[in-house]
Amino acid sequence: MKYKIFIAALSLFSIVNMNAQEVQTEETKPEPEKKVYIKGNALLIPIGVVNLGLEHQITKNITTQGDILISPWKSFSGHELQYYSLSLEGRYYFDEAFNGWFLGANIGVSSFVLQKWNYWNDDPYPSKNEENVIFTKSNLYQKGYSFLAGITAGYQFKLSDNWRMELYGTIGTSQDFYKGYDRVSGKRYDEKPEGYNRSGEIIPYRGGVMISYRLK
Numbered sequence: 689m690k691y692k693i694f695i696a697a698l699s700l701f702s703i704v705n706m707n708a709q710e711v712q713t714e715e716t717k718p719e720p721e722k723k724v725y726i727k728g729n730a731l732l733i734p735i736g737v738v739n740l741g742l743e744h745q746i747t748k749n750i751t752t753q754g755d756i757l758i759s760p761w762k763s764f765s766g767h768e769l770q771y772y773s774l775s776l777e778g779r780y781y782f783d784e785a786f787n788g789w790f791l792g793a794n795i796g797v798s799s800f801v802l803q804k805w806n807y808w809n810d811d812p813y814p815s816k817n818e819e820n821v822i823f824t825k826s827n828l829y830q831k832g833y834s835f836l837a838g839i840t841a842g843y844q845f846k847l848s849d850n851w852r853m854e855l856y857g858t859i860g861t862s863q864d865f866y867k868g869y870d871r872v873s874g875k876r877y878d879e880k881p882e883g884y885n886r887s888g889e890i891i892p893y894r895g896g897v898m899i900s901y902r903l904k
Contacts, residue, residue, distance in 0.1 A: 722746070723786060724903045725852060727755075731896035736761065739896065745785045753777045753792075757894075762801075767808065768829045768871075773798035775894065777840060786852055786900075792840035794858050794894065800866075803829040816879040823870050823877050832866025832884060836893055850902040858894035 722745045729739035741755030761769040775796030782789050807825050815821035838860015864887045868878035
């Protein structure tokens with residue numbers, strides 16, 4: 689009888705000890721390595737536009753990213769193209785962070801002095817606030833700021849141990865507040881000569897080919 693009690697106690701002790709070891713191993717198990725990548729948009733570099741970002745891993749599948757875009761062109765092929773933006777994004781990778789397909793939610797702000805593509809012709813443009821004043825459409829440009837929000841989709845893959853390549857695009861809403869000017873006379877051509885015009889549209893507003901380097 690004593691022998692049976694001893695065997696039962698020994699078995700119970702072994703089970704408790706194994707469980708304790710498992711708990712201790714789980715508690716002392718190091719956290720997953722959190723990677724950080726710095727990246728640049730290779731698609732925009734040839735036209736002198738800088739787009740840099742920093743992506744930080746939060747969990748196995750989730751990352752956050754901040755990026756800036758700087759287009760300093762007062763005149764690019766005869767058109768104003770000064771555009772400065774800052775965006776923040778949360779991403780979910782279906783496989784694991786920095787690998788494979790991902791979806792993201794993006795918000796951003798921008799400041800611009802540019803000429804919209806539909807003003808790239810010499811059609812006459814009647815002033816919206818002065819009678820008998822006709823502008824040439826190709827001389828008109830817009831100055832203002834935007835608030836942006838959209839959905840990003842993309843794919844990231846490994847080039848080497850420390851390098852990644854990413855193809856991505858973002859589509860969403862752009863809420864714009866701007867003033868319209870004639871570059872020849874300096875006059876406002878739009879409907880609100882003392883304030884901002886407002887427009888909102890659904891457009892693709894980010895995209896390209898990012899080359900990333902691992903910082904840690």
